[in-house]
Amino acid sequence: xxxxxxxxxxxxxxxxxxxxxxxxxxxxxxxxxxxxxxxxxxxxxxxxxxxxxxxxxxxxxxxxxxxxxxxxxxxxxxxxxxxxxxxxxxxxxxxxxxxxxxxxxxxxxxxxxxxxxxxxxxxxxxxxxxxxxxxxxxxxxxxxxxxxxxxxxxxxxxxxxxxxxxxxxxxxxxxxxxxxxxxxxxxxxxxxxxxxxxxxx
Amino acid sequence: xxxxxxxxxxxxxxxxxxxxxxxxxxxxxxxxxxxxxxxxxxxxxxxxxxxxxxxxxxxxxxxxxxxxxxxxxxxxxxxxxxxxxxxxxxxxxxxxxxxxxxxxxxxxxxxxxxxxxxxxxxxxxxxxxxxxxxxxxxxxxxxxxxxxxxxxxxxxxxxxxxxxxxxxxxxxxxxxxxxxxxxxxxxxxxxxxxxxxxxxx
Numbered sequence: 001x002x003x004x005x006x007x008x009x010x011x012x013x014x015x016x017x018x019x020x021x022x023x024x025x026x027x028x029x030x031x032x033x034x035x036x037x038x039x040x041x042x043x044x045x046x047x048x049x050x051x052x053x054x055x056x057x058x059x060x061x062x063x064x065x066x067x068x069x070x071x072x073x074x075x076x077x078x079x080x081x082x083x084x085x086x087x088x089x090x091x092x093x094x095x096x097x098x099x100x101x102x103x104x105x106x107x108x109x110x111x112x113x114x115x116x117x118x119x120x121x122x123x124x125x126x127x128x129x130x131x132x133x134x135x136x137x138x139x140x141x142x143x144x145x146x147x148x149x150x151x152x153x154x155x156x157x158x159x160x161x162x163x164x165x166x167x168x169x170x171x172x173x174x175x176x177x178x179x180x181x182x183x184x185x186x187x188x189x190x191x192x193x194x195x196x197x198x199x200x201x
Numbered sequence: 202x203x204x205x206x207x208x209x210x211x212x213x214x215x216x217x218x219x220x221x222x223x224x225x226x227x228x229x230x231x232x233x234x235x236x237x238x239x240x241x242x243x244x245x246x247x248x249x250x251x252x253x254x255x256x257x258x259x260x261x262x263x264x265x266x267x268x269x270x271x272x273x274x275x276x277x278x279x280x281x282x283x284x285x286x287x288x289x290x291x292x293x294x295x296x297x298x299x300x301x302x303x304x305x306x307x308x309x310x311x312x313x314x315x316x317x318x319x320x321x322x323x324x325x326x327x328x329x330x331x332x333x334x335x336x337x338x339x340x341x342x343x344x345x346x347x348x349x350x351x352x353x354x355x356x357x358x359x360x361x362x363x364x365x366x367x368x369x370x371x372x373x374x375x376x377x378x379x380x381x382x383x384x385x386x387x388x389x390x391x392x393x394x395x396x397x398x399x400x401x402x
Contacts, residue, residue: 003207003342007234007335031396033208035389037334040351044390049397056399095388112352125323126351126372129330133238134208137338141204148239150327151313162401171327187296188236189245195232196250198257200363 006140011182013145018072020177026142027075030175033138037131041109042093045085045124046131049078049161059160064152064172073174074144078157079132081124084166086113121168128170135173145178207341212383214346219273221378227343228276231376234339238332242310243294246286246325247332250279250362260361265353265373274375275345279358280333282325285367287314322369329371336374346379 001009031048039045051057054071060078061070070076082088086109094102113120136146149172158169202210232249240246252258255272261279262271271277283289287310295303314321337347350373359370 001204003202003204003338004230004234006204007237007339010237010239012239028392029205031392033205035392035395036208036211038211038213038337038349040349042387044395047395047397049400051399053399092390093388096385097387121323122326122371123351125326126330126333129327130334130349132327133331133334134338136239137204137335138208148241148331150241150324160400161397164401167401170323184297186243186298187294189293191229191232191236194236194245194248196248196362198250198252198254199361200250200365200368 001141003137006137010136010140010146012147013178013180013182014067014069014147015178015180016069016072016074016145016174016176017179020074022074022176030075030135030138030142034131034135037127037134039127040123041086041105041112043085043090043109043123044093045081045083045127047080047082047167049080051076051078051161056160060152060157063156063160064149067149067151069147069149069174070172072176073147074176075174077135077173077175078161079128079170079173080161080163081128081168081170082166083120083124083168086110086120124168125170132171132173135175139175144175146173146175148173202342204338207338211337211341211347213348214379214381214383215268215270215348216379216381217270217273217275217346217375217377218380221275223275223377231276231336231339231343235332235336238328238335240328241324242287242306242313244286244291244310244324245294246282246284246328248281248283248368250281252277252279257361261353261358264357264361265350268350268352270348270350270375271373273377274348275377276375278336278374278376279362280329280371280374281362281364282329282369282371283367284321284325284369287311287321325369326371333372333374336376340376345376347374347376349374
C-alpha cells in the first residue's frame with residue numbers, strides 16, 4: 001500500500017475482532033518500524049508498553065471509560081516517554097558518529113534539556129506522536145485498522161502499568177482487525193482554517 | 202512508494218537544493234494529507250505556518266542557530282497548536298455526526314479539556330507530532346526529503362511568526378530536495394531497550 005493511500009484510508013476504528021491474534025513476527029515488524037520514527041537529538045525517548053495479559057487489558061479498559069477496543073484489539077500499545085532519556089548514557093545515541101560530532105553533540109544535548117522540565121515533557125509528546133502515526137500507517141499497510149486514544153484516566157493507567165516517576169504517559173494506539181467501518185468524517189476543517197502564510201496576523 | 206519503504210528510507214536531511222521550488226499543487230497535496238492525521242475529539246488543533254517569504258526565512262534561520270535547511274529547504278512548515286481549539290465553535294468538528302452523538306460528545310469534550318492547561322498543551326504536541334510524521338512520509342513518497350527540527354529559540358521564533366498567546370509552538374518540518382545523504386544511523390536502541398511487556402517492573 002502506498003503512503004498516500006494509507007493516509008487517506010486510515011480512520012480511527014473502535015470495534016475489533018476480539019478473537020484475532022497477531023503473530024509475534026507482525027508485532028516485531030510494527031515495533032521495528034515505529035523505532036525508525038525520528039526523535040530530537042536521536043534520544044529515542046519512547047517506551048512502548050505492549051499489553052498482552054488479558055487481566056491487564058481489563059483493568060485498562062475500566063480506566064478508559066469501558067471502551068471495548070482496549071480489550072478487543074489484537075495489539076494495545078501504551079506509548080510512554082522517558083523524560084530523562086537525554087541523561088541516561090546519552091553516548092549510546094551517538095556511538096556510531098565521528099568523535100568530533102560526539103564531542104559537540106553530547107554537551108549541547110545536555111545543555112538543551114537540563115532543567116527544562118516542560119521541554120522534556122513536550123519532547124516526549126512529540127516523539128510519541130510521530131511514533132504513533134508510524135505505527136498506524138504501518139498497520140494500515142499490513143491490512144489492519146487502528147485507533148489512537150487519550151480518552152482514559154491518566155492517573156489510573158499510570159498506576160496500572162506502574163509508570164516510573166520520570167516517565168510521562170502519552171497515549172494508546174490499538175491495532176487489530178476492525179469489524180465496523182468508521183462513520184463519515186465528522187467535520188473536517190478546510191486548509192484555510194489551519195494553514196497560515198508566513199506569520200499570524 | 203509503499204508505507205514500510207517510506208518509513209525505512211526516511212532520514213532527517215539537513216542539506217537542500219536552495220534553487221528548487223515546490224509547486225502550489227505539491228504543497229496543497231502535502232497539507233491536505235497532513236490534515237488527515239487524527240486528533241483527539243477531532244479538534245484538528247494544528248495550525249501550520251508555511252513560511253515562503255525569504256526575509257522571514259532568514260529571521261527564522263537566525264533563531265535556529267543558523268541551520269541552513271531553514272532557508273534552503275523548498276518548504277518550511279512551522280507546526281503550532283491552538284491550545285483552545287476545543288473551545289472555539291467546537292460544533293464544527295462534529296457537524297456531520299448524528300445529533301445524539303453531538304449531544305454527547307460536545308459537553309464531554311468541554312469537560313475533558315476545561316481548566317486542564319497541561320493536557321491542552323500535551324494535546325497540541327501529540328497532534329502536531331502525528332501530523333509531522335504524516336508530512337514526512339508523504340514527502341518521502343513524493344520524492345522529497347525532510348527533516349523534523351526543534352533546535353531553535355522557541356521565544357524568538359514565536360515572536361517572528363507572531364504566535365498568538367493561546368497557541369503553542371511545537372516544531373519545524375523542512376521538506377525539499379536533499380543534496381547530501383544522511384550519515385549512517387548514529388546509534389539505534391534495540392527493541393529490548395524500548396519495549397516493555399504489560400507493565401514496568
